[in-house]
Amino acid sequence: MIEYIKNQNSENSIYVLLTDTGTLFTKLIKQFTAAPYNHASLALDAELNELFSFGRKQATNPWSAGFVQEDVYEGTFRHFPGTRCQLLRLHVSKRQRTNAVRIIQSFQNDQQAYRYNLIGLLGVLVNLDIEQKNAYFCSQFVAEALRSTGLSLWDRPSSLVTPEDIRRHPAFETLYEGYLFDYPLLDGERLSRERNGAELWRRQAV
Template sequence: MKAIYILLTNTGTFFNQAIKTVTDAPYNHSSISLDKEFRNLYSFGRRKPTNPFWGGFVKEDLVTGTFSWYPSSTCAVYKLKLPKRKFEKVERIIQAFEKKYKNYLYNYIGVLGVPLNRPIQVPASYFCSQFVAEVLTRAGVKLFDKESALVTPDDFRHAPDLQLVYQGRLYDYPFIHSKDNYYPDQYRSFPFRKYVRQQYRKGVWRTDSPYQHTYYFRDGFLKPKKIYLSRKLGKLKRFGKKLMS
């Protein structure tokens, strides 16, 4: 027997909160992992952390991906034991998705059909829980007596074949890989506005920081924000040069 893991999360994003107002469920995103460390974690969601409207098949990265923008995310982890042959079939199905990931889009329309109890299936399009349920169904693992396009993340919480192994803050999960990269408590009061002003003065006006302390983003957790902010500051700097030339 081998095990796969279903990860249910609540990041607190706008889209997540919008779904929560309809479902009234504690978790509104689901992913499937082939290992308990979440090194091989897959779902349908944002392809870029900064763009909630460009979605599709993603191999989720807890270090530099979308989750790293939301260090206070909560989660529930469920374990499902499978015979070796079915586990390998799940693995092959996911690999087929990954091989042609550019062909898949997020099924935004399908999400609207769930509260109406009307499955809306769009070719090569899935939403997160639909994808997880579809992979399991194709592998011969039937958890629900309904179509994959009607499965919600909350349905996994009530599936009798799943075993709850953890519930709490995502980055407190004891088996998460590269544990040393995660220190979410340090960033709850990070002086983001001061950091922006510091970077603006340094990058645009080339003046020293007026603050006695220099603020830095640590590699790992908030690195995506640093990269995104650096790009914005770079564009602003080039615009300032054009105005002064």
């Protein structure tokens, strides 16, 4: 499995990580969607070192959200060790991948200008298209980034694309599904160190 995933990590790939942290917020969304995963992130590598989305800027504050480069080891995920995930791979041309990198860089350069599209998220739950300037929720960001590379995978606005739509699209190949921290390409030593740090953080917070 490890060698297979490594062999897929080529310059002709883009990845989408779907996750379920089990937080109160995701449980609430799941009441509407009944989908296994309700958060989507765009990754440029199979090791998940370059992982981007719209979500929490602080692990303990779900209301402080926007464009983020997610860190599997030190970010929000480490506070939710039971996170389950599905890693998807999308075959792209070299030009499309280059475009994707440029799009991510443009978000990074102006990240303070972007905010979380909470109203849009509520809209997609009732199939209502609500777009706001410089505002995205996670799957809207993924769909729009892919669309901007020249990949039009859905015949509806990005603001109506859900993580489940991404999961079910035939263009994506599943590379891994299971617990995030069991994903074989993560750095085991670093993961163990951060797990211990997260456990200490939880004890101090009690």
